[in-house]
Amino acid sequence: AENILLGREPRKLGGIDFPAMRKRAAEVLSRIGVHIDPASSLGEHPIAVQQLVAIARAIAVDCRVLVLDEPTSSLDAGEVAELFRIMRVLRGEGVAIxxxxxxxxxxxxISDRMTVLRNGTLVGEHLTSELDRRALVSKMIGRELGALEAIEEAAEKHQADGPVLVRAEGLGRRGAIAPFDLDVRAGEVVGLAGLLGSGRTELARLLFGADKADSGQLLVDGKPLHLRGPRSAIAAGIAFCSEDRKGEGLVADLSIRDNLVLAMQAARGWTRPLSRRVKDELVEKYLAALDIRPANPDALVRTLSGGNQQKVLLARWLVTEPRLLILDEPTRGIDIGAKAQIQHLVTTLAAEGTAVLFISAELEEVVRIADRIVVLRDRHKIAELDGGASLDEVVGLIAGEQLPEGVAS
Structure with a gap:
């Protein structure tokens, strides 16, 4: 009741009239089919109920326009159906949503009309009934499917025939990603393809232990790995470069040297500090190997360009000699030269036996370098394609078209 009527509480004798407030809240909740005690604490209820209470708050002020920003991100199918029922009721009452x-x-x-945005720019407005999914996806990624140019292979595709290094069996997390199976072999680049919000990062975070799975198991070399957090993953040879290199990756006010050795020092434990000589040798090696500029280990990492910051983050994990390297948007926001260097590094690492899980919103990039492509849609793994798949096939799957013959689902 307090959430629904915050700032608009009914008053009596100079104070809040709690019985009247709870009665009014119950009336609003009943209007959208939610029957809970308005005096109960909101935190006691599941996310789905919390979402509906937020909508009830908007209804309580007789809103004419209701803006719902990713309201279904934490809801299951039944809860989504209930939300859509309420939305249709409100639409019927004249509310614009x-x-x-x-x-x-x-x-x-649910929608009558769609507005498509890309990179902060209006692409177009269309009646939902007049724009098919394939055309919608082409507008979202900025390429016309019928006019796509042939993509030159950056490296020879191959079928990794070694043993499975990492296997996920029914691994999932409610509200983040549905249970999925996934094999990654040594020397293989597995690409994750899907639109923003499809579950790519959520899948990666489960493999690294940054988020805790509530179903399934993860196996390394055929043996169950009980992830208690990222430290367990690092000990097992799993590394993760976050898409948010500034917020979750680099420490902006530390030097290149300190950022670069951070993961190795964490793996050793803070009671076994790396010597200055070892640090200098590692930094010198990877500054040269990744062409990090300026090649000054004492430079603060925040002074570097986006491409060089990304290289420092990559170097941090390469120092640990990972067996599985998870790269989440490693080429986002960097210049074409640095992007080409990182793509070349990925193929080189795979050739040397490292398993790579490569995530990118640029589907052409995934198709170009992946030996195998896992397609995600609406936080579900829906298909796997071999490295010979075309961009057209990948986009078709993301758009929700029928799975082609022979595709594993």
């Missing part, structure tokens, strides 16, 4: 979502199936189910 702006529904922001990356779930294409839901957009087509």
């Amino acid at each position: 702006l529904f922001v979502s990356h779930f294409l199936d839901q957009v087509y189910e």
Whole structure:
């Protein structure tokens, strides 16, 4: 009741009239089919109920426009259906609803008209009934599917025939990503393809132990790995370069040297500090190997360009000699030269036996370097394609078209 009527509480004798407030809150909740005790603490209820209470708060002020920004991100199928029922009721009462979502199936189910944005720019407005999914995806990624140019292979594709290094069996987390199976072999580049919000980062964080799975198991070399957190993953030879290199990766006010050795020092433990000589040898080696500029180990990492910051983050994990390297958007926001260097590094690492899980919103990039492509949509793994798959095939799957013959689902 306090959440629904915050700032608009009914008053009596100079104070809040709690019985009246709870009665009014119950009336609003009943209007959208939610029957809970308005005096109960909101934190006691599941995320789905919390979402609906937020909508009730908007209804309580007789809103004419209701903006819902990713309201289904933490809801299961039944809860989404209930939300859509409420949205249809409100629409029937004359409320205008702006529904922001990356779930294409839901957009087509609930919306009358779509506005497509890309990189902060309006691409177009279309009646939902007049724009098919394939055309929508082409507008979202900025390429016309019929006019796609042939992509030159950056490296020879191959089928990794070694033993499975990392295997996920039914691994999942409610509200983040549905249970999935995944094998990654040594010397293989596995690409994750999907639109923003499809579950790519969520999958990666489960493999690294940054988020805790609530179903399934992870095996390394055929043996179960009980991830208690990232430290367990690092000890097992798993490394993770976050897409948020500034917020979750680099420490801006530390030097290149200190950033570069951070993961190795964490793996050793702070009671076994690296000597200055070892640090200097490692830094000198990777400054040269990755062409990090300026080649000054004492420079603060925040003074570097985006491409060189990304190289420092990569170097940090390469120092640990990982068996599986998870790269989440490693080429985002960097210049074309640095992007080419990083792509070349990925193929070189795979050739030397490192397993790489490569995530990128640029589908052409995934198709170009991956030996195998795992396609995600609406936080579900929906297919696997071999490295010979075309961009057209990948986009078709993301758009929700029928799976082609022979594709594993």
